Amino acid sequence: MALRKLTFVTGNVNKLREMQELLHGIVDLHNTPVDLEEIQGSTQEVAIAKCRQAAAIIGGPVITEDVGLGFNAMNGLPGAYIKWFLKELKPAGLHKMLAGFEDKSGFAVCTVAYCAGPNHEPILFEGIHHGTIVEPRGPQVFGWNPVFQPDGHSETYAEMSDELKNKCSHRFLAVEKLKAFLSEQRD
Numbered sequence: 696m697a698l699r700k701l702t703f704v705t706g707n708v709n710k711l712r713e714m715q716e717l718l719h720g721i722v723d724l725h726n727t728p729v730d731l732e733e734i735q736g737s738t739q740e741v742a743i744a745k746c747r748q749a750a751a752i753i754g755g756p757v758i759t760e761d762v763g764l765g766f767n768a769m770n771g772l773p774g775a776y777i778k779w780f781l782k783e784l785k786p787a788g789l790h791k792m793l794a795g796f797e798d799k800s801g802f803a804v805c806t807v808a809y810c811a812g813p814n815h816e817p818i819l820f821e822g823i824h825h826g827t828i829v830e831p832r833g834p835q836v837f838g839w840n841p842v843f844q845p846d847g848h849s850e851t852y853a854e855m856s857d858e859l860k861n862k863c864s865h866r867f868l869a870v871e872k873l874k875a876f877l878s879e880q881r882d
């Protein structure tokens with residue numbers, strides 16, 4: 696059976712690389728590198744608005760993704776706004792944000808949105824990975840990977856191989872739900 700074609704609309708090449716690995720052999724994944732406009736709101740609201748825009752641009756089935764990194768000491772902030780904090784503070788600055796707090800715990804959230812096409816409602820698949828915000832360790836290749844050490848692991852995301860990160864990450868957890876949904880649709 697031919698693989699279902701889906702377009703992943705993202706301007707982030709690292710997200711694309713991980714998503715291609717996660718959906719390998721399951722979906723015929725194409726990319727349109729548009730940096731979609733992001734509204735203010737909860738991660739769910741941001742994800743729905745992004746996916747609607749993407750479906751309108753592509754005119755067919757799409758997925759989009761919105762990622763947040765939340766600090767429990769700050770009731771989940773920066774959350775969906777992590778991109779702007781990371782841009783200005785760099786990973787080391789993210790860790791320093793928690794200097795005045797005892798609680799260094801945090802969580803990575805990946806909200807994958809699927810939309811069958813224009814005029815369809817986006818459907819959300821959320822993966823949450825809990826961990827600790829640490830001093831940066833590992834190569835600075837992708838986002839805030841050097842400061843996030845997931846619970847039960849001694850490495851940060853940046854110190855993990857792509858393979859290991861893809862077996863446990865927020866993105867893996869969200870994509871597992873997307874895969875279950877796509878396979879139900881086939882039956």
Ligand SMILES: O=P(O)(O)OP(=O)(O)OP(=O)(O)OC[C@H]1O[C@@H](n2cnc3c(O)ncnc32)[C@H](O)[C@@H]1O
Pocket residue numbers: 704705706707710729730731733760761762763777778779781837838839840852864866
């Ligand atoms: O085009 P889109 O898909 O929106 O890509 P983006 O880079 O704008 O991504 P987001 O809006 O989701 O912003 C999330 C920020 O978190 C970073 N990020 C996303 N996934 C990550 C991951 O798995 N590990 C580390 N950093 C990540 C990403 O580089 C951004 O700075």
Ligand SMILES: [Mg+2]
Pocket residue numbers: 730731733
């Ligand atoms: Mg974005």
